[in-house]
Amino acid sequence: MNLSFRAGNYTAALEKFDKVDLKEESRNRMLYYLEKGMIQDRLGKRESSRNLWMKADKVGDELFTTSLSKEAATYLYNEGAQAYPGEDYEKVAIHTMLAHSFLGEGNLDSARVEAARINTKLNEINGFYKDNKNKYRDDAYARYLSAMIYEANGELDSAIVDYRNALKIYEGDYQETFGVSPPNELVAALYRLFMQRDRKDEAKALAKKYNKTELSSPSEYASIIVVHEVGVINEKRAEDFVVPWGGSVLRFSFPVIPKKSPSRDATGFRVNEGTFEKGELAQNFNTIAYANLEDRRVRMIVKSAARIIIKNQLTQKAEKELGAAGLIAATVYGAVTETADTRQWTTLPAAVYVTRKIVKPGEYSIEITNNGRVRTIKKIRLKKGDVQIIRDA
Structure with a gap:
């Protein structure tokens, strides 16, 4: 399924997806909704995909609020034995994708509602953790x-x-933790609006801070904005390490996502066969996922330690009561159950880029390039003051 999806053959991806062992009624119910929703989205079935993502959001909320008493089994079995609740970044990304879906249909009001829900969801999630809160606590792209x-x-x-x-937010956590600097076009847009609202002192201070002497605010202009969804997120994998504990050595297994940056092939657009306007990185799901899992690792250590201690006690008991055969059986049991949960939303984009160009009112032909491939040619008509936002997915 993933190979077909990456190649852009979404019909084949859907056919293969329907054959895999990922069912709506199973412990992978949330993944079923997330993955099928993305495939449907790419097939242009927007309403169907949104319904699936909304179901995923509901399942994620239900599983997130499950009482700890109901999770007692995870002290003996790994996370893979329970229903997949979604990683924190995945639960937030649902609303990013919903916002983009509405944006693609020109439904700006609904897109804005979903954009606002991104940070609402982040606040809900981080409010649940008493200690070791996530570094991903404010979403700059949602505000942008x-x-x-x-x-x-x-x-x-x-x-x-x-x-x-x-x-x-870009100047703080995003630049430092996620490697995403403030987009130049964001600074330019803020400058233009300051000038339009006669807030010249603030415009001057902004230009000075960013050393942007070339910033301008034309009297008659329109804007073309393209929001590009680029690539697919890096693959989650298991990482093992050992920790001395109470005279013995405990083996831990955690899920990690490589921090590798998204592809740097050309992404942007060309207007009327003119100069290629290069997109700017606005959201990096790879680095967000990496940091999110690192934060979860700290919280998982206590839970995993308790689980492994119980299994070690079972192993010792088996050896004492059943001899060598019992030791072998218990060791095999431990090897099978103490494994990192590497389930993930595999079709989530790796990143979001934003390209913007200021133009005069008129008619334009736009050639959109995503990750090195020309994917869309659109024709639009713009009046003075128009801001046309186009989704590239």
């Missing part, structure tokens, strides 16, 4: 997307608020 939608709707003051909030 919301700001662009506000601007497209002509709500300029609200757009300014979200552009500023996005800039603040």
Whole structure:
């Protein structure tokens, strides 16, 4: 399924998906909704895909709030033995994809609602953890997307608020932890809106801070924005290590996602066969996933240690009561059950890039390139002040 999906053969991907052991009624129910939702989305079945993602969101909420008493089995069995609740970043990414889906249909109001839910979901998740909270606690791209939608709707003051909030988050955690710097076009958009709202001192301070002497605010212009979903997220894998514990050595197995950056092949667009406008990285799901799993690793250690101690006690008891045969059986049991859960949403994009160009009002032909491949040619007509947002998926 994944090979067909990566190759862009979504019909074949759906056929293969329906044959794999990932059923709606199983412990992989959430993954079923996530994966099938993405395939349906790529096939252009937007409403169907959104319904599946909304089901995934509901399942994730239900499993996230499950009481610890119901998870007692995970002290003897690994996480793979229970229903997959979704990683924290996956639960948040559902709303990113829903926002993009609505955006692709020109439904800006619904897209903005989903963009707002991204940070609401993050707050809910981090509020659950008393200690070792996630570094992924504010989503800069959600603010950036919301700001662009506000601007497209002509709500300029609200757009300014979200552009500023996005800039603040990019300057902090996003740049330091996720390797995503403030997009130049975000700074330029904020500058233009400051000038339009006669907030010249703030515009001047912004230009000085970023050393952007070339920033301008033309009197008559329109904007073309393309939001590109690029690649697929890196594959989750198991990583093993050992820790001395109480005179013995315990083996731990954790899921990790490589930090490798998304492909750097050309992504952007060309207007009327002119200069290629290169997209800027706005969201990196690979680095977010990496950090998210590292944070979870700390929280998992206590849980895993308790689970492994119980299994070691069972092994010792088996050896004492049943001799060599019991030791072998218990050791095999431990090897089978103490394995990292590597289930994941495999069709989630690796990253989101945003390309923006300021143009004069008029008619335009747009050639969109995603990861080195020309995928879309669109024709649009723009009036003064129009902000046209196009989804490239």
